[in-house]
Amino acid sequence: MPDYLHSLSFGTSITPANGKPGGAPALARLSEQLGYNLVTFQDHPYQPAFHDTWTLLTWVAAVTERIHVAPNVLSIPMRPPAVTARAAASLDLLSGGRFDLALGAGAFWDAIEAMGARRLTPGQAVDALGEAIDVMRGIWAAGERAPLRVPGTYHHVDGAKRGPAPAHDIPVWIGAYKPKMQRLIGRKGDGWLPSTFYLKPGELRTGMRIIDEAAAEVGRDPREIRRLLNVSGTFTRDGRGFLDGPGTQWVEDLLPYALEDGVSTFILASDDPASLQRFAEEVAPALREAVARERGGDGDGGGGGGGPTLRSTAIRAARRPGIAYDNVPATLASAAVEPGDAQYNRVRSTYIRGGSPGLVLRVRDAAEVADALAFAREHPDLPLGVRSGGHGISGRSTNDGGIVIDVSALNTIEVMDERTRRVRIGPGARWADVAQALAPHGWALSSGDYGGVGVGGLATAGGVGWLAREHGLTIDHLRAADIVLADGRTVHASAEENPDLFWAVRGAGANFGIVVSFEFEVDVVGDVAWAQLVFDASDTAQFLESWSAAVEAAPRDLTSNLVIGGRRRGRPVYAQVLAVVDSDDPDTVLDRLKPLAGIAPLLDQSIQIVPYAAVMANVRDGDHHGQGEPHAHSGLVEHITPEFAAEAAELIDTGAAYFFQIRSVGGAVSDVPPDATAYANRSANFSVVAFGTNASGLDQRWERLRRHFTGMYLSFETGLDPERIDIAFPGDTLTRLRALKERYDPENVFRDNFNVLGATP
Incomplete structure (x- = not known):
């Protein structure tokens, strides 16, 4: 036998x-x-x-x-x-x-x-x-x-x-x-x-x-x-x-x-x-x-709760073509998920997008990231996604038939230095967990607006969050990063060490490697005011103008977003305005919110003084089971002019966008010189995003708005055409990024995540 x-x-x-x-x-x-x-x-x-x-x-x-x-x-x-x-x-x-x-x-x-x-x-x-x-x-x-x-x-x-x-x-x-x-x-x-x-x-x-x-x-x-x-x-x-x-x-x-x-x-x-x-x-x-x-060395007499029993015929029958499954490195074999595995349904999709990758490699440290990249380099014709929290609107962290490197297990949060407020965070940590970990110290880090987002994707793209006008983008607090490059080397990037890579990772990091550790300098933030206001925005253009004017005139301790859904027959257009005021003083809070409350008929309101961690605790736990392929466009605009407001109102009125959002930026974001980071469109006061069910309908309406934009925020863009790269990065920035791409990723391993070389799937 x-x-x-x-x-x-x-x-x-x-x-x-x-x-x-x-x-x-x-x-x-x-x-x-x-x-x-x-x-x-x-x-x-x-x-x-x-x-x-x-x-x-x-x-x-x-x-x-x-x-x-x-x-x-x-x-x-x-x-x-x-x-x-x-x-x-x-x-x-x-x-x-x-x-x-x-x-x-x-x-x-x-x-x-x-x-x-x-x-x-x-x-x-x-x-x-x-x-x-x-x-x-x-x-x-x-x-x-x-x-x-x-x-x-x-x-x-x-x-x-x-x-x-x-x-x-x-x-x-x-x-x-x-x-x-x-x-x-x-x-x-x-x-x-x-x-x-x-x-x-x-x-x-x-x-x-x-x-x-x-x-x-x-x-x-x-x-x-x-x-x-x-x-x-x-x-x-x-x-x-x-x-x-x-x-x-x-x-x-x-x-x-x-x-x-x-x-x-x-x-x-x-x-x-x-x-x-x-x-x-x-x-x-x-x-x-x-x-x-x-x-005699053939096979493994060692331990393990079950050992490398061959995957079943049913599982192997579900394998996708073009992947050398039997060559997955031994270090990753126990954590590799194939289409036929029981865990596959938990890792195939993201928060908002359905996916069917051929292989998901769940890594646990930098060495395993390097092994996963080595395996990916052996499959240059397959899509490659990198996933931290799996929330990404752009959809690049899943694919069809390709490889996904999942870093969600790299989720540690560590205080390095109390005096300088230096913290080390893994890319798989979620921002809700980060906020909760920093709260006992009286600290916070501007970090998006949803606690379920993973640190890795946001902290390499920008980070437009609830404290942006006062404290800037997430990347503005980054002081160093450990990055596994395409060739498997792990390097440290900071202002002193590999400064060119440190410049690039702050805004275009997905092009250059997989960050396995971030070092941030966080801010002192106590309790904040969390406001949720609902308006009748039937006069949509006027509403957009009035809201934006109130935000631009407000002190920097106020950051606000608005969301408008599509028009529904027989009903007014409703707008939800969300705002954070970095103060626990009721008088200050009311002073900041009064200009917002008066811009249109106010239908409902909720104002609370809460820890910042409570604002970020808006998380749905569990696995992601997104379906379909959402279509979204993003743009950065300096001011909401009457012309822009009228055309945006028309887009909303036609139903081309079922979700239309504007986030306030400006303030401290604009204080950073545009050439200091790869995120260069610093003059914009607002970030605009629209979701549509009909791609051609949204595309057509969005084109009419393009003339108003001074760039776009990659995290909210699903378009794949190479022109998106030219829109996202100014010419000098893009030239510099392309030169660095040739140096750090000459084989174009990271080709599927807004590739600065312009080559898209």
Whole structure:
């Protein structure tokens, strides 16, 4: 029989007895402390002396941190598969991907029938288990839109909603001893879980052969199927028989199972703490070393909670063309998400845009970023996206069939120096978390207007936020950055070190590398006033003029945005004006807001004195599930002139834009010289963005506004034509950026995120 070259892992099987209140959970915690990968419990719902296994698994998952939990094995005749699938996904999500599922077709039928479940013949039980697996996998396939229908004889669903998807691809292991069950494993299972104490001589090897043949018949690679084995024995000083002797004898007895039969997970069935410890300390490491030595370096005898079992045929069938999936660096393999993986639906799309990338590489440090870039360089013809928070309006952080490097795990927030208010922030942190971390110090950092935005994208593009008029853009507070360049080198950029790169990363950073760490100097900001005002803006042009005039005349401690939706028949045009006043003094706040309140009929208002962190706490937690391809245009304008206001009002009135927003800039933003950063259009007092459902309609209306603009803010532009680059950057700035691009990214690896060279997908 072959050695399937799976990495070895080790587990425990603990009796779920309820006689000792802390017994089973205590042994589970001990298993984790001893370094086991897995802890399992028998499932006998008809046995009053045992805890309910599902309840016990949940409890153990809650009181442990690393170890995987699994039944050994779940009695499927007593567990409705659709409900079980949802329970499994929930436990997997709550435990951070630490639940594995082992199933049994049923035994002890008198007891099962006594509990109200249907008695089945052995053949029926196998068929029922096959149907149950189909139901469970169908429930987990949350990315499929069609309701689940499985017209089974024993288990059927008709129109069930799918989901939730588990945190990882839950393996389905099957406990079995007869050929029909073993053939089911070959067709549908992810692992075989027998026990040495039930196997007769030769049955293990015969079962392996049957499983492999059944797998091959349906086009599966036998290496997809993990081979697990429950073992038990006695540690004694002198060898007396199989698994009855010192630790060295245990290693000798188990080694052939690994090398000759392909077993890669050994589960010790014991409730004796001393035996659990001896197995973990004497047997597991020595067996790993012996397997690695015999393999001669081919394969991995090391640990890991599951090892590099080959991805299933179904997952490999969903792979996109042009990607060398089998060449993903080993450092990234465990965190790489393919279209067929359970996690794919969580990472495919962004906040507002649907996507279908061919591979998402979730990196955890600068070295892994470099490995991911090396892999991307091997695929120069595929789209490449870089994602921090996944909020980006422009949509560049997902794609169709390409590669996405996801840096969301680089989310640390660290105070470097209290005196200088210097902080270090990872690109995957969200601005709501940053605001919350800075609040106890009485600090804040101007950082967009939505707390769910990731630091990485905003802090390399500009950062127009609620404190912009008083404290400038986010990039104006950047003091240094660590950047992984296209060739994999990590460099430090600041005013003193690599100053040209530091200049470029502040406004066009996505062209030059992936920032893995930002250093900011933050501001002292206490409680602020948060105002939300609703107006009748039926006279839209006049409203835009009046609002902009009030904002430009206001002291810098006021920053305001407005949003207008499309006109609705029979109703007035409503405008929402949002404003932050950097003051907790009521008189000052009222003085700043009165000019705004009088610009049009005021329909509703809310004014609160709150911490800045509360303003940024407008976050919807959870994964992004955007759909479609939103169409948006952006422009920077110095003043809202009567001509601009009239043409903008016409755009709104025609319905070409369902969302029209103007953000105030100016103030401190304009204090920075235009050549100080790659973000050069500093004279603009306002940033304008419009979303439309009809691309051609919005494009046509937007063209009429173009003559008023002095540039645009890249983060809100979805257009792909090369002209957008010429609009975004003044000529001298663009010339300098292109020269730096040739130096730092000569192969144009970062080609898909407003490429300054003008080459777009």
